[in-house]
Amino acid sequence: MTDMSVVDEIYRLNRERRKDSMERARGVRSMVSEISRINSRGKIGIIVEFKRRSPSGFSLARDTKPYQYLSNMRNERVVGYSVLTEERYFGGSFRDLQECQGLGKPLLAKDFIATVDMIDAEYSAGADVILLIADFLPDARIRELVSHAHSDGMEVLLEFHEISRIPSVRSAGADMVGYNRRDLRTMSMDPHEGEVVSRLLDMDCPVVLESGISSSNLSSSILDGFNAILVGTSLLNGDDLFSALEAVGI
Ligand SMILES: O=C(O)c1ccccc1NCC(=O)[C@H](O)[C@H](O)COP(=O)(O)O
Numbered sequence: 718m719t720d721m722s723v724v725d726e727i728y729r730l731n732r733e734r735r736k737d738s739m740e741r742a743r744g745v746r747s748m749v750s751e752i753s754r755i756n757s758r759g760k761i762g763i764i765v766e767f768k769r770r771s772p773s774g775f776s777l778a779r780d781t782k783p784y785q786y787l788s789n790m791r792n793e794r795v796v797g798y799s800v801l802t803e804e805r806y807f808g809g810s811f812r813d814l815q816e817c818q819g820l821g822k823p824l825l826a827k828d829f830i831a832t833v834d835m836i837d838a839e840y841s842a843g844a845d846v847i848l849l850i851a852d853f854l855p856d857a858r859i860r861e862l863v864s865h866a867h868s869d870g871m872e873v874l875l876e877f878h879e880i881s882r883i884p885s886v887r888s889a890g891a892d893m894v895g896y897n898r899r900d901l902r903t904m905s906m907d908p909h910e911g912e913v914v915s916r917l918l919d920m921d922c923p924v925v926l927e928s929g930i931s932s933s934n935l936s937s938s939i940l941d942g943f944n945a946i947l948v949g950t951s952l953l954n955g956d957d958l959f960s961a962l963e964a965v966g967i
Contacts, residue, residue: 743843772904800825878898894922923945
C-alpha cells in the first residue's frame with residue numbers, strides 16, 4: 718500500500734467508523750488563549766502529543782495510557798495536548814480523548830476529519846480543538862467543517878504541508894494554522910519553514926510548527942516566526958525538549 722493510500726484509507730475508515738455519542742465532562746477551553754499567554758512571556762508554546770504508533774514507524778515501547786503520560790508533562794510552555802483518536806494506524810480512540818478531559822489544558826483531537834459527524838464525535842468525547850488537513854480537503858469542505866466546529870464552540874487547527882495550499886489556508890477562517898514538516902503523502906520530512914513563515918507572518922492567528930522536532934535539531938532559526946510547536950515522537954522517547962528550549966532561549 719502506498720503512503721498516500723494510508724491517509725486515503727484512514728479517511729475512508731473514518732467515514733464508516735462507528736461514532737457513539739459520549740459524555741463531555743466540561744465546557745470548551747481555548748488553545749489560542751494558552752498560546753497567547755506563553756507568547757506574552759516571550760516563549761514558544763508546546764502542544765504535547767500522545768500516540769501509540771504511527772505509519773512512519775513510531776511505536777510506543779510501553780503500555781502507557783494517554784492521561785498517565787500527559788499528566789506528567791507539566792511545564793509553563795504546555796499550551797495543550799494532542800491526543801490521537803485514529804484507531805487502525807495510530808492505536809488511538811475517542812475514549813483516549815475522553816479520559817484526558819481532566820488534564821486542565823485544551824485538547825486537540827488528532828484525527829483525519831472530513832465529515833460533520835466526525836466533528837460531533839470528537840466534541841462529545843471532549844475535544845476543544847479539531848484538526849483539519851488542507852492537503853486532503855477541498856476548500857468548500859474546509860469552510861463547511863470550520864463553520865461546524867465553531868458552532869460547537871471549538872477551535873480549528875488547519876494544517877498543511879503543500880506550499881500551494883497556503884492561499885486556501887489563509888482564507889479558511891481557522892483559529893490556528895499548522896505547518897507539518899512531514900509530507901503525509903510520502904512520509905518524508907521535507908521542511909520549508911523559512912518560506913512558510915515568510916508567507917504566513919502577517920496572519921493574525923497563531924502559527925504552529927509540527928513534526929520531527931527534537932532537541933537535536935532545535936534551533937531558533939527553524940522556530941523563528943512560529944507561536945507554538947507540536948511534538949510527539951521525541952518527547953515520547955524521553956527527549957528533554959523543555960531544557961533544550963530554555964537553552965536556546967525561545
Ligand atoms: O507521523 C506519521 O507517521 C504520520 C503518517 C501519516 C499521517 C500523519 C502522521 N503523523 C501525524 C503528525 O502530524 C505527527 O504525529 C505530529 O506532527 C507529531 O510529529 P512527531 O513529533 O514527529 O511525532
